Amino acid sequence: GQNIDQPTEMTATEGAIVQINCTYQTSGFNGLFWYQQHAGEAPTFLSYNVLDGLEEKGRFSSFLSRSKGYSYLLLKELQMKDSASYLCAVRGASNYQLIWGAGTKLIIKP
Amino acid sequence: EAGVVQSPRYKIIEKKQPVAFWCNPISGHNTLYWYLQNLGQGPELLIRYENEEAVDDSQLPKDRFSAERLKGVDSTLKIQPAELGDSAVYLCASSLDGGRADNEQFFGPGTRLTVL
Numbered sequence: 001g002q003n004i005d006q007p008t009e010m011t012a013t014e015g016a017i018v019q020i021n022c023t024y025q026t027s028g029f030n031g032l033f034w035y036q037q038h039a040g041e042a043p044t045f046l047s048y049n050v051l052d053g054l055e056e057k058g059r060f061s062s063f064l065s066r067s068k069g070y071s072y073l074l075l076k077e078l079q080m081k082d083s084a085s086y087l088c089a090v091r092g093a094s095n096y097q098l099i100w101g102a103g104t105k106l107i108i109k110p
Numbered sequence: 111e112a113g114v115v116q117s118p119r120y121k122i123i124e125k126k127q128p129v130a131f132w133c134n135p136i137s138g139h140n141t142l143y144w145y146l147q148n149l150g151q152g153p154e155l156l157i158r159y160e161n162e163e164a165v166d167d168s169q170l171p172k173d174r175f176s177a178e179r180l181k182g183v184d185s186t187l188k189i190q191p192a193e194l195g196d197s198a199v200y201l202c203a204s205s206l207d208g209g210r211a212d213n214e215q216f217f218g219p220g221t222r223l224t225v226l
Contacts, residue, residue, distance in 0.1 A: 008150075030211040042114075042201065042217035043153070050211065087152050096141070096166065096208045098215070100152030 002026045004101035006088050011107045012078055020073045020086050020104045028093025034062055034073045035087040037103065043087055046073070075106075083108045112136070114218035116202050122224045128190035131221045133202030135183070141208030142179060143215060144187050145201040153201055159185065160208060189223075197225045 004024045012018040024032070031050040035043035049055055049064035049071060061074040073086055085103040092099055115134040123129050135142050140161050145153035156175065158166040161182040170177065174193070179185040189196055199222050203215040 004152075033214065042219050044217070045214040048212055048214065089152070091211055096158060098155070100154070102151050105150075 002092065002099050004088055004090060004099055006086075006101040006104045008102070009105045009107065011109060012075075014078055014080060014108055014110050016078050017074065017076050018078060018106065020075070020106065022071045022073070022088035022101060024069050024071070024088070024090045024099070024101075026069075026090050026092045026099055029066060030091040030093070032062075032064055032071050033089040033091070033098070034071075035089065036084050037087060038084045046086075078108050080108050080110070082106065114202055114204055114216055116200075116218035116221055118221055119219060120222050120224075122226065123192055124226050125194055126191040128188065129192050129223065130186055130188045131200050131202075131223075133185045133187070133218060135185075135202070135204030136216055139204035139206050139216070140182075141205045141213075142185050143203040143205075143208075144177060144185070145203065147199045147201055147220070153203075156187070158208065192223075192225045194225050197223055199223070 006022050034046040036046050037043040047062040054063045059076045064071045085105045087103045088101040089098045117132050142159040144156040147153045157170045157177050159179045162179050177187045199220040201220045202218045205213045205215045207213050
């Protein structure tokens with residue numbers, strides 16, 4: 001079967017760094033997305049990785065290892081507004097098909 | 111540029127009643143998705159449209175759910191009759207070209223449905 005695993009919840013301190021992991025087992029692989037979702041709001045796109053390595057975008061970076069079926073989202077210089085759920089989604093064998101993880105709720109404390 | 115528009119934002123109905131949700135995607139986006147999201151879970155695809163054609167409705171409970179996208183632009187999702195377990199957030203998303211692997215999906219704010 002197809003499966004995506006993320007931690008349910010993480011807590012971090014304002015100004016610190018946090019790494020949110022995502023492991024996946026899918027039929028085929030055509031890229032991995034990270035989305036941010038604030039409570040009661042729509043998911044918004046953060047990053048897309050299809051090749052191995054680190055993609056940096058401001059305070060957020062995303063890493064992919066296809067051989068390990070593993071990705072992480074790295075958030076630096078955490079701000080209170082980063083409190084949200086972070087969803088990992090993998091595009092499987094068919095380009096349209098997105099398999100979603102349950103999301104990681106990130107709580108930022110002062 | 112306007113984002114994905116959904117209405118209503120909130121809906122409370124009694125079980126066995128019908129309900130409909132409306133979505134207007136970003137202009138020019140050919141692919142439209144309807145998702146269901148329960149609290150603490152990721153979105154679950156209900157149906158995907160390429161223009162006016164429903165190309166994946168395998169997860170849509172067809173005994174009570176229906177959808178249409180008649181002119182390949184806006185779309186309606188209907189539930190009739192609603193059940194208690196249908197309480198969830200219904201998200202609409204669109205993308206420029208759903209067949210491209212790197213195409214991100216843009217989501218609307220969702221409709222929060224409560225069935226009493």
